Amino acid sequence: MNASTRCAVALRFLALGAMLLFGPQVEAQTDALPSWNDGAAKKAIVDFVQATTTQGGPKFVPPAERIAVFDQDGTLWVEHPIYAQVMFVLDRVPAVVKAKPELAAVEPFKTVMSGNREAIGKLSEGDLLKLVAATSTGMSVESFQSEAKKWISEARDPRWKRPYTDLTYLPMQEVLKYLRANGYKTYIVTGGGQDFVRAFAEGTYGIPPEQVVGSAGGTKYGYAKDGKPFLTKDPKLLLNDNNAGKPESIHLMIGRRPSMAVGNSTGDQQMLEYTTAGEGARLSMIVLHDDATREYAYGPARGLASTRVGAFTQKLYDEALKQGWVVISMKNDWNRVFAFQ
């Protein structure tokens, strides 16, 4: 090998190393959001990320401050006909009644055990909270974790007959990855149970437990017979992560105002307001479920059907326009909804 050949080999070798090292950045030049149709929503996301990551630019956000928060139910995955966590709770009732047979005669357990879907559909929020307390507290955090993981791996949704974790929106998964590739920390801020969502968020969204903020009861520290310490899930609600509870929990758990927030219902309004009210570049977005064919259509904004689950009222729609929040039309902005389609 002469000097020139050696040089060529050495350069090629180093170039290969550079390619491996710089690969991800080079890839970022391609479309990071292929499931999004070209339009105002996609443009808003790309413009926001470019503006906040352009060093020296007027809207630059230092990496440590790049926080993006996402509601889960109806924003990252399907919430109709009913929240997955409600199915989890209902599915756990028989085991709870088996352990405590006296509950079979007590409401709301009696209704759930009857299997009468119509009656179950009419259970009040208070009834649901009773069911959550009975099925999701009183055990160690590890026991709950493994029960939730087991359920999520086995349960199938009623329409597509697929694991609930298949029902995440591909365009949103792309946004999460795009943000992280640009130095953003992505958080879930959900009205759902924090421990429930933590059981699958890492595998499903790449979001670790410490970046899941949700409704939460406390825990009680104690010792097993062998002296080993453990935490028991306590029924007392500590954080109600809906409406005003969302920005309150964001302050408690994150301590920074997010640069970006995405939601889909009235329960997300305060989180979007709080995000928008910060200084500098902010992006607030809200998903409109207007695609009955590929998913569901409900509002009642813009004349869509009313719903008990994840309501997006006309008032919220008007507020979105007033505040400059980007409304994401599932029908028009997404060319694919699910990865399996």
Added chain:
Amino acid sequence: MNASTRCAVALRFLALGAMLLFGPQVEAQTDALPSWNDGAAKKAIVDFVQATTTQGGPKFVPPAERIAVFDQDGTLWVEHPIYAQVMFVLDRVPAVVKAKPELAAVEPFKTVMSGNREAIGKLSEGDLLKLVAATSTGMSVESFQSEAKKWISEARDPRWKRPYTDLTYLPMQEVLKYLRANGYKTYIVTGGGQDFVRAFAEGTYGIPPEQVVGSAGGTKYGYAKDGKPFLTKDPKLLLNDNNAGKPESIHLMIGRRPSMAVGNSTGDQQMLEYTTAGEGARLSMIVLHDDATREYAYGPARGLASTRVGAFTQKLYDEALKQGWVVISMKNDWNRVFAFQ
């Protein structure tokens, strides 16, 4: 420039790039803990980090699960003669009394305004909580943040006449950096106020707000006259991050059991127990203040003086030996205590 020179220039340029890229890893080969004397404590830290980061090894911990938690007062910085936050609260009392003159005649404000150090030193925990509520709640989270930042930049400790943020232990700063260089997320888990510690943790320890877990009141979401939303600090205590409250808050805020925990007082015992009780590699450490010359000496473990602030009892010392927690002797394990010395 001939081909050979061009090649040499190109190679040097690429080698420079490689050095810049691989610099941190190469540096990690040198002593990451120069302020630690060779001994059991230093060895325990290095062995733990090597074992948990050796891919394929029996104690390997995946990067996403690498969590290390540190108490603050007495573990990362000086807590004697009194916690810095107590000084902050006492220093704010005159402004509070000026705004509400009727408080001047009410305890514990009357005692604080008297300037009688002995009487102030005897205030009960209940009195202190009243002072915290009066001085640290009722304002927006941003107002509190800027008050705390201002105080921390101006206040001087009584012994060294330096900013409190100079009184962090250099050996602990080295441990934080060493852990982070090895993929660990470092958290503060403090009995002190979460918002107070967040005001300086990023600049002082490189620990961002979302990785500060502390005692916390709630906040209330509301709107200013111009319609802008804001959060007001609420006096009701939501998280008491001492004793059993530490593992409880770790579950709430982090959702994973830490691999490593460091504390210095009875208030840290449950956090250390909880960390130790996990499976796989765990490292629990506890700082013994046995250096009256360079810092302070208090226990009362091992015959050291008793203290109201950061007690390390003989019972805790015995428990540490029983559980295999590594006792860090400030006198023997650290060759430097502060960066300014």
